[in-house]
Amino acid sequence: MDNKKSDAIIVGAGPAGLSAGIYACRGGLRVAVVEGGSAGGQAATASNVENYPGVRSSDGFSLCYAMLEQCRAAGAEFIFDRAVAFDVEGDTKCVALASGEKISAKKLILTVGAAPRKLSLDGEDRLTGKGISYCAACDGALYRGKTVAVIGGGNTAVEDALYLEKLASKTYLIHRRDALRADAIYAERLKKSEVVPIWDNVVAGLVGDEKLTQIQLKNVKTGSLTSLLVDCVFVAIGQVPNTAGLGKLSLDEGGYIVTDEEMRTNIDGVYAAGDVRSKPLRQIVTACADGAIAANSCIKDIL
Numbered sequence: 001m002d003n004k005k006s007d008a009i010i011v012g013a014g015p016a017g018l019s020a021g022i023y024a025c026r027g028g029l030r031v032a033v034v035e036g037g038s039a040g041g042q043a044a045t046a047s048n049v050e051n052y053p054g055v056r057s058s059d060g061f062s063l064c065y066a067m068l069e070q071c072r073a074a075g076a077e078f079i080f081d082r083a084v085a086f087d088v089e090g091d092t093k094c095v096a097l098a099s100g101e102k103i104s105a106k107k108l109i110l111t112v113g114a115a116p117r118k119l120s121l122d123g124e125d126r127l128t129g130k131g132i133s134y135c136a137a138c139d140g141a142l143y144r145g146k147t148v149a150v151i152g153g154g155n156t157a158v159e160d161a162l163y164l165e166k167l168a169s170k171t172y173l174i175h176r177r178d179a180l181r182a183d184a185i186y187a188e189r190l191k192k193s194e195v196v197p198i199w200d201n202v203v204a205g206l207v208g209d210e211k212l213t214q215i216q217l218k219n220v221k222t223g224s225l226t227s228l229l230v231d232c233v234f235v236a237i238g239q240v241p242n243t244a245g246l247g248k249l250s251l252d253e254g255g256y257i258v259t260d261e262e263m264r265t266n267i268d269g270v271y272a273a274g275d276v277r278s279k280p281l282r283q284i285v286t287a288c289a290d291g292a293i294a295a296n297s298c299i300k301d302i303l
Contacts, residue, residue: 006030008298009095009103011083012111014041015284016274018067019291020109025074027299032103034095036082040064041113043284047137047163052284085245088270107269107298110257111291114239114275123206131212136160136234143232145169149215151203152236153177158186160236161195174198176220241276252278263294271297
């Protein structure tokens with residue numbers, strides 16, 4: 001790309017980044033979208049999306065792929081490389097890529113998302129991919145006919161458990177409280193399913209050498225310890241924002257980027273949108289709205 005003619009760099013090709021790309025291109029900007037992984041981000045791994053307006057039901061990959069194609073058709077150029085450093089000072093914003101290339105533009109829109117929160121237990125990294133997973137849609141089929149457990153109590157956890165129930169011989173849902181944080185519709189579906197909930201418990205230990213064989217559970221009310229034989233644990237306990245290397249930006253106590261209602265950060269010419277932004281609801285639809293607003297602000301600030 002001829003970066004001298006670039007108006008905006010969008011880092012991240014999840015729903016927020018793709019939405020920003022569509023709106024920015026339609027607004028007449030020359031746009032580069034940088035993505036270090038697969039387009040669609042975590043949204044693309046969703047087994048079933050039922051709350052995106054106008055789409056009654058879709059798998060996440062199909063929905064995000066349609067966004068990707070629309071963004072490409074609008075004129076965005078995609079650079080599939082990992083952003084490793086940012087220079088956000090001054091009128092020109094620069095992004096260093098893992099390949100060694102540096103790209104620059106007048107404006108920078110950060111849609112870098114968030115990563116799954118880990119259990120922070122001994123052996124977790126060693127057993128990841130060997131009985132510990134953070135994506136039911138990605139790895140669920142590997143445990144067909146096996147015993148699995150989902151950790152968490154939100155929408156994602158319940159959705160994962162309901163999805164895995166169709167594949168596994170036995171599915172547990174382990175939650176630290178005695179009631180779900182998930183929406184009522186998910187709670188009702190869980191009641192009608194064969195998923196076995198284990199309330200008031202947290203995972204206190206992981207057992208296994210070459211692969212996970214069991215987990216140790218601790219009851220948060222009594223302190224009692226029990227063991228549960230499982231072939232895989234699917235972790236769905238929230239997210240951690242991908243803000244490493246962005247220390248000059250204003251962050252909230254959770255590490256999410258603080259913006260105004262128009263997605264502007266505390267640094268002129270830098271915007272943030274999607275799951276990385278400090279806000280009360282993180283969904284595909286809110287990510288897309290953030291991206292559209294960020295692009296609109298970017299257009300207004302350039303013109």
